[in-house]
Amino acid sequence: MTASVPVSAAARTGDAPQGAARRTRTRRTSAWSVRAPLLPALVFVIAVTQLPFVATLVLSLFDWNAFHPGSRRFTGLSNYAAVLGDTGVRDAVVTTVALTASVVIAALILGLALALLLDRRFPGRALVRTMLITPFLLVPVAAALLWKHLLLNPEYGLLNGALAWAARLLGAGDAPQPDWISDAPLIAVGTALVWQWTPFMMLIVLAGLRSRPYGIAEAARLDGASEAQIFRYLTLPHLRRYLELGALLGSIHIVQNFDAVFTITSGSLGTANLPYTVYQIFYQAHEYGQASAAGVLVVLGSLVIASVALRVVSSLLRGEASRG
Numbered sequence: 001m002t003a004s005v006p007v008s009a010a011a012r013t014g015d016a017p018q019g020a021a022r023r024t025r026t027r028r029t030s031a032w033s034v035r036a037p038l039l040p041a042l043v044f045v046i047a048v049t050q051l052p053f054v055a056t057l058v059l060s061l062f063d064w065n066a067f068h069p070g071s072r073r074f075t076g077l078s079n080y081a082a083v084l085g086d087t088g089v090r091d092a093v094v095t096t097v098a099l100t101a102s103v104v105i106a107a108l109i110l111g112l113a114l115a116l117l118l119d120r121r122f123p124g125r126a127l128v129r130t131m132l133i134t135p136f137l138l139v140p141v142a143a144a145l146l147w148k149h150l151l152l153n154p155e156y157g158l159l160n161g162a163l164a165w166a167a168r169l170l171g172a173g174d175a176p177q178p179d180w181i182s183d184a185p186l187i188a189v190g191t192a193l194v195w196q197w198t199p200f201m202m203l204i205v206l207a208g209l210r211s212r213p214y215g216i217a218e219a220a221r222l223d224g225a226s227e228a229q230i231f232r233y234l235t236l237p238h239l240r241r242y243l244e245l246g247a248l249l250g251s252i253h254i255v256q257n258f259d260a261v262f263t264i265t266s267g268s269l270g271t272a273n274l275p276y277t278v279y280q281i282f283y284q285a286h287e288y289g290q291a292s293a294a295g296v297l298v299v300l301g302s303l304v305i306a307s308v309a310l311r312v313v314s315s316l317l318r319g320e321a322s323r324g
Contacts, residue, residue, distance in 0.1 A: 053299065089277055103254050115208075144262075185270065278295050
């Protein structure tokens with residue numbers, strides 16, 4: 001009897017590491033059983049997104065002109081130096097930053113105002129919400145063509161037609177008929193982008209408004225808080241993460257916008273942004289190496305501008321909350 005005790009204890013001591021190893025293998029098997037179905041999607045995402053970027057990165061290290069395909073050679077970082085030293089590219093960077101900042105800020109403010117309107121109950125709210133979402137559902141080229149011809153055209157555009165109608169109504173004689181695209185090209189492009197991206201911001205903010213706890217707002221009203229105070233101290237801090245998300249996604253997409261610039265102004269009159277400059281280098285100058293280098297810089301610039309926009313919006317909202 002006395003000898004059986006150490007034997008059973010030794011058996012139990014020897015089984016402990018084996019049991020732990022079995023549990024570890026079981027956990028790994030269960031983890032892989034969950035991850036394995038996701039592997040094809042991961043491989044597809046890498047193949048679609050990362051492999052083209054790696055190919056672009058490799059091409060940016062070569063001097064490659066389509067008119068001289070046999071003279072392709074490795075040049076290292078000379079394409080980046082040529083792109084960064086180009087005054088047209090530097091002007092495109094300034095245009096891209098100005099266009100992105102103005103469009104994101106204006107779309108956020110308008111989207112917030114429209115979301116606050118749609119958060120209230122009124123007759124026909126569903127119809128109004130559908131109509132406000134429509135601009136975001138349009139194809140970008142179609143939206144740009146609509147603004148170029150239907151609204152901003154100096155001869156038959158609706159804006160000049162409205163000016164002429166108002167002048168006749170007031171008896172003021174001939175109304176001015178400005179050429180909106182030639183007189184204010186960057187504003188024309190920015191207005192079209194704001195019109196198309198405001199519904200996107202509105203949907204994000206509206207989702208945030210629907211997720212706020214209404215009991216706190218009702219308690220604040222019972223305590224005598226005004227609607228302005230409820231918005232400043234309760235609603236706006238709650239919407240902070242949604243406004244940050246809208247600023248981040250909007251900055252990423254607007255930095256890469258090509259359709260509006262190409263369709264409305266064809267990159268003329270100082271409206272050429274970075275994507276349009278890449279198009280010019282690639283399809284017009286046929287400098288594949290320099291175009292690839294410019295494309296890499298566009299990706300890096302998109303990340304930088306999106307990060308800066310996110311930090312600016314976050315700091316503004318945090319400062320507002322701290323003052324409250």
